[in-house]
Amino acid sequence: MRRNKSTMKVSRQERALQVVNFICMTVAVFLCMYPFWYLIIYSLSDPAQASRGVWLLPKGFTIYAYQWIMENTNFGHAFLISTSRTLINTVLCLLGSSLFAYLVTQRDMIARKFIYRFVIITMYLGAGLVPYYITMKSYHLNNSYLLYIIPGILNAYYVILIKTFIEQIPASLEESARMDGAGFFKVYARIILPLSKPIIATVAVYASVGAWNSWQDNYLLAQSPKLQTVQLLLYNCINQAQVLADSMKQGLVQAPGAVALSAETIKMATTIVAVLPVMMVYPFLQKYFVKGVMMGAVKG
């Protein structure tokens, strides 16, 4: 009964607002999703038909562009580099940042404030591209896989997020463990880490997306093709349209049943392949992303 009454109360204005709102949201969703969809259908279409326009579904379905990428580029290797750096980076970053965050919550620590600020300031004080470049070079990290691993171990922003979270854990839990004779590392591993799971998950998501998307280190400091990441492969692929087109001329000599390729199709397929890992895990991890923003609203 009550329900009926309240539905009746919904005024005309409110209903109109609902409709307008629904339209606005649908447009927003469309603007955000259609570009991805367009690239997917285009890259799955026969290039000759696609160049005349595809809108909703692939025309002349073919996965030849994807096959071509697998066979003719370094994609497999780049994928391995990107995936491995993402995994190693994330794990080390989580360990380093959480251990340091827990350390600076210890009130007994001598020079605690100074040490914490010493780390946090780096968030605001960037040296710039060239100083970064010559520093990394002077450490001989250029053209080395370690370039992808070492700089990401401690991140000031993640330290703030984790520290804020740890401070909300009841101190009594830690104290009683201490009474039972557990040392610093034992408390960290057995109590702090398990209880910080939500924020650890959030930071893990940020760190892994960041690692997957990073390319500057690769571009500036690691020219060796052995160290090429998926992002840089995509960058090169987009920028070498002409070279690509030339190298594909052989492919264009049509063997019976073979489909021609175009530079456009290749580029779009590569873009999709580079973004696919993020798109696949994103819907499942979205709540952790959001949690980080809420936490980030709390200042360091």
Added chain:
Amino acid sequence: MQGRGEESLLVRRLGRRRVRGLKYTLLAVPFVIYIFAMNYVPLIGWLYSVFDYKLGQRFLDFGNMVFVGLDNFKKLYNERSEVMRVLRNTLVMSGLGLLATPLPVVFAILFNEIKGKHFKKFVQTTTTLPNFISWITVYGIAFAFFSVNGFVSTVLRQFGIEPSPTGILGDVDKVWFLQWFLGIWKSFGWSAIIYIAAIVGIDSELFDAARVDGADKLQTIWHITVPGILPTYVVMFLLAVSNILTNGFDQYFMFYNPLVADRIEVLDYYVYKVGFIINDYPYSITLGMLKSLLSIALLFTANGLSKKIRGDAIV
């Protein structure tokens, strides 16, 4: 056994707490060294704004560093027309960004009015996704839409309109607008989250009271939701103001091409260009250093303003 004896001596001297405190500090030392090596050593590189640096020279080779005084700052003055152009682009892009700051607020308010739970989740998932793809990927997508043979040109041709021969990506008149649009596309859903959180944080009694008083939806939004978000908006706006010199490097690096160079070279890109294309390290370091210092000054100003307006700091 002996170790234990020593420890107890130390404990007796300093007290248990101090010893534990010292232990924590020692544990933090590796982190401090690490941060020093990664973040502070490059800062020492700022010395090269007053010392010469030749390509291939060893970093901080103090014995062989030649003092050049204010040469790089003089260069900045001599090339002021170029610097002004870059600064203009930077401020235009930042200014456009500031103009767009109400957009996530509007989106958050509309988002909050969605009734269906699943639709709500769907909208949030899809609109925040663009924030998590790299600018390289955005470039790949933009290429598919705005290049000579892209989506937009294809649509125009279908309507019998001949698109510009350079495509929108090569159109210098549209470059500011396009970059603005792409920036909004990538970030509006993500920026809205903080406002959505602010709306959720508004005391629900206020909404109930408004309903009892007979306020309709629009009135409720205007008199309760908007004032409820305003403090958050002020903080975000001040942060954006303190960031006006930073447009981000990735976006402008990706979309750079000779046709649009004149208007797309922002400070972050210019620092890269001077350093890695012109190979003038000291001048690039000088520019980067000035940018960093000015940004920090701006941040402090914004922080001071925030303290004055809201009685609370932002950083």
